[in-house]
Amino acid sequence: MIPPRFADRLLRLFCAPHLREEVLGDLHERYVLRVARLGVTKAQRRYWLDVLAYVRPSIIRRKPSEYSQPTNTDMLRNYLKITFRTLTRNKLYTTLNVAGLTFGVTCFLLIGLYLFDELTFDQQHSRSSRIYRAIQHKKTPTEDLTIAASSYKIGEESKKNIGEIENSARIVRTGRAYLSNPRNKNAFQETITFGNPGLLQLFDFEVIDGDRKSSLNEPNSIIIVEELAKRLFNSTQVVGKTVDFELDRPLKITAVLKNHPRNSSFDFKAIVSEATISGDDEFAAWISDWDSQNFMTFFLLKENANPDVAAAKITQLLNRNAKLAVGTSIQYNLQPLADIHLFSEDIVDGARNSNVEAMSRGAILYIKIFAIIALFVLLIACINYMNLATARASNRSKEIGVRKASGAFQSHLIHQFLTESLIVTAISFVLAIVLVNILLPAFNAFTNKELSLGFHTDYRIWLYTLLALAVTGVVSGSYPSFLLSKFSPLALLKNLKIQNKGSLSLRQGLVVFQFTISVVMMIATIVLFQQVRYANSKDLGFNKELMVVVDINSAKVRSGAETIRTEFSKIPTVKSVSVTSRVPGEWKSIPTVKIRPEGNTNEHSIAYLIGADENFAQTFDMKLLNGRNFGGMSDSSSILLNETAAKLLGVSEASGQLVEIPERAMGGSYSPLPSRQTFHARVIGIVKDFHFQSLREKIAPMVLAYQKNPVHTIDYFTSRIEGRDIPATLAKMSDVLTKIDQTHLLEYHFLDEQLARFYAEDQRRETLLIWVALATIFIACLGLFGLATYAAEQRIKEIGVRKVLGASVVNLTVLLSKDFLKLVLIANGIAFPLAWWATNKWLNEFAYHISVDWWVFVLSGASAIAIALLTVSYQAIKAALVNPVKSLRSE
Structure with a gap:
């Protein structure tokens, strides 16, 4: 007998899937018995009543987690749960990974902030991409000069006659003199800098008091920065007051500028209007000359104007109007404002007299060197994570095998291990940001910068930081995730060791790479220290003391x-x-x-x-x-x-x-x-x-x-x-x-x-190299410590057998240490020629320098070996001292 089909359909609709077969089975069995006892009509009526009686919450409630496909949120929740469970169960390895990445990221962020500041010099001006400095190349039979200067005529006539040029500005320094407040006689030695009105039209110097448009128009007017205003008047509200500047007349303050940021090529404290000296005989001679070099000139080019075309037209303008001596040629090119700080080593300061700050101009070579160092330090930290993750792969073989046997795809496992890597990296980045903010005051004092890493930091720094976070997490976790997810469930469930030859070779190669970089850094630091000491102690041909x-x-x-x-x-x-x-x-x-x-x-x-x-x-x-x-x-x-x-x-x-x-x-x-x-x-x-x-x-x-x-x-x-x-x-x-x-x-x-200021930047670089070298060694040792710990765990039964057979603690320590020391020796062999080439290339910058002695390599290599030995021997001795009864006890 078949029960009412519509009643069955209704029951299948509201009944939970996991109860459906059981309920239907009971109702069908009861329906057959009733038909035999009561007849079909009463049995059908009773069947409907039973079906309706099952319409209650306990029967309707579903279990979607068991019968529906898991969502992305469910998978992510599962990844996070397993990640935190794994990290908390393996506290030693988690600590080593987090510590290594934290130190690596801290070094990376500090150097990155420094490099960002260097690379963004003079970009606080909104039109910096269109501002160029005039560079004159002059050749005569006796000189070949490249100078950041031009004549008055070049600046004025180029603006009028060259279509690519929108405006121009110029400055000239004529020495130093006393600037004083005539009321209280406060006096300070300042560089005398003259500028034309275009200076405040091209550049976005922030005016905190006064009128930007007219402040440099009138004769006998001067603009000063707020720091000088406070020194002279103890206030920045000084527009309209006068100062004496060793001229025959007082100067009226027409504007006060905000102090220059540290990453600005401009360091003037005061600018006197060019109109102030327009009646002087010397200035009159300047304004009629075409080929002189009295002014540093800046041009603002029009949108989409080609600077090379503009420079060629400036040269043509000069050649049409100047009467050059026989054998003399002058050519102009335009240097972007953003390039002045890092690309001016061979250019003479053209504002008529150099200043102290010119001695510490940046050099693009060192920017590249420190950028590579920052990447290497971060890479060494990533290598630590990869090494420890691949070394401990065997300990997770059953976990991976069960998950693969239960239907997990390789992509699921890759996502799991990448999640672990990203979580560890994120924790390390948070700790590194805290550490960076603790170190920044001392770092700023050391580098003479105003670096920060907070809510008001340039958004580009945070974008680069987040990008570095993502890249570090992916790089750190990519190889371990692919390695751990590729093995078959059968091999994993048999508890076979995940130890293929390729992964072992890669792990050894990564250790060699870490110590190669560390040894190179050690050698470079010693050589730099020796050269700076040599420069400060060399007989200069006179006595400089006292x-x-x-x-x-x-x-x-x-x-x-x-x-x-x-x-x-x-x-x-x-x-x-x-x-x-x-x-x-x-x-x-x-x-x-x-x-x-x-x-x-x-x-x-x-x-x-x-x-x-x-x-x-x-x-x-x-x-x-x-x-x-x-x-x-x-x-x-x-x-x-x-x-x-x-x-x-x-x-x-x-x-x-x-x-x-x-x-x-x-x-x-x-x-x-x-x-x-x-x-x-x-x-x-x-x-x-x-x-x-x-x-x-x-x-x-x-x-x-x-x-x-x-x-x-x-x-x-x-x-x-x-x-x-x-x-x-x-x-x-x-x-x-x-x-x-x-x-x-x-x-x-x-x-x-x-004299020591000649080498101030070298001393800063020396100190920075010392700290980076220590950081790289420390990070490498953290990884080595973790690998040594794991190696001792994997060979615990072998150590027990050897102890029973009479091996001494020294024998076992040597056994566990020699493999790692071999890797450090290989690293030395690679590092020595690299360091020799790099240090000699740097020393060639000096006409008088030290020679790199053999003992520098021996000392650095021996130090690396000693540090590695101390790192590894602790775990080796600890494993050798374990009671063999405990080592050989059956699991």
Whole structure:
């Protein structure tokens, strides 16, 4: 008998699938019995009543998790649950992975912030992509000069006649002078910089008080930055007030600018309007010249304008209007504003005088080096994760086998292991961001930056950080996930070890790679340290210790130099005093001159020139090889030569040979001497060569002219002092200066400190390399420690058998350590030639440098071996000391 079909359909519709067969079976059996006892009609009526009685929640409720397909959310929830279960069950390996990645990511982020700051120099200006600096390339028979400068005419006429140029701006520095508040006499030495109105039209210098459009229009006006405003007036609301700037008239403040950010190529504290000097004779000569180099000029190009086309038209404009000497050629190109910081090593500063900041300009080579280092450190951290994950694959064989036998696809397992990797990486990134913010104050002080990693950080940094997070997670987990998911369920459930030859070779290769990078970093750090120490301790040809260099900053002090020198000499702690125009280690431009023997028709040679008095050799402790020293005013036309200059001029012994010096250059092109007459001088002595530039440069020809010469005026007092009570000595020097000029402040520096500034960037790089080297070694050791721990776990029964057979702890330690030490030895073999090539390439930047000794490689390699041995031996000794009874006990 068949029950009512419609009733069955209704029951199948509302009854839960997992109860459907059972309920229908019971109702059908009951229906057959009722038909036999009550008949078909009553049995059908009773059947409907039973069906309706099953319409209740307990029968209707489904179990979708058992019978429906799991959603992506369900799968992700499952991945996360298994991930956290795995991480908490293996606390040691989780800690090693998180620690390694945290240190790697911290180094990566710190270096990344530094590089981002370097690469985004001058990009705070909204139109920076259209702003270019004019670069002049000038060739003559005696010079080949690339200078960031142009003439007044080039800036003005190019704007009018070249269609690609929308606007122009220019600046010129003419030296330093006192800027003072006439009310309270606050005075500060500042560089005198003149600029035209286009400066505030091209650049987005933030104006916090005053009018941007008109602030540089009027004569006798000046704009200052807020830091200088606070020093002078203790306020930034100073528009309309006046300052004295060693001119014959006061200057009116027309605007106050926000302080320059650290990643700006502009460092001026004050800009005087160009109109202020428009009536001066010197400026009048400038504005009529086409081929001079008096101004640093910037051009704003129109949208989509080609800078090469604009530069070619500037060159054509020059050639049409300038009358160049025979054998002279000038060509212009345009340097993007964003390139000034990193791509100006071979370009002379064209604002007429260099400044201290120019010595620390960035170099793209070091940016590339540190970018590679940052990637390598992060890669080493990723390698740790890969090594530990693949090494511990055997411990998860049954888990993977059961999941594959239950229907899990390879893609599911890959997703699972990638999820684990991304979770570990995310935890490491969070910890690294916390650590970076803890370290940033010290890092900023060290690098002289204003780096940050927070809510107000440039959004691009966070985008790069998130990208690095994703890439790190995928790279770390990719190989382990594919390796662990490819084996068959049968092999996994038989508890076979997942240890194929390829994975073992890869793991060994990764360990070798880690220690190769670590050893290279160690060698580079030692070589850099040696070179910096060599530079600071090398015999420079003079004694730099306890030398105080005092600037001459006023006409009164310059005219009273003889009196001041005499009074300085009377101070008990002052041993000797010299007056000079420049000093060795000079941060300003040392003038060069054209020079040749009198009557010689050959091309002039080029030599540097320093004006000095008769005390110069004694004060600087220089050696006079032959001839005599200056004797006083009677030697105003006499000169001394260094050995290099004497050889260049063919002078073997000084005996009054006559030479002519017709022209000089102050960092730019050569021009006649200020007197407009050739300086005819006689050679009275030859001094031993001395280093007056960085050791990166070879000793160049040097002419020492008497202090009163037509080439360059005096600018410094240099005093050799005793090491006792230095503050009192400086105070007495200040009193001497004040007697001559009451407004003159004592501005001084110690010569050895100034010379050390040549290598300040190298010292920063040395320190950074030391910390990065330590980080790479630490991260590599974390991975090695984890691998050693796993190796000891896998060989625990073998160790037990060997101990029972009489193996000593030393034997077992050697057994467990030798495989890892072999890898470190291989790493040394690869690292040595790489480090030798890289360090010698860097050392070639210096004309005078150390040679890389063999012991540097031995020390670095031995250190790597010792560190690896200490890392591995701990686990090896621990495993060797385990009671063999416990090792051999059946599971």
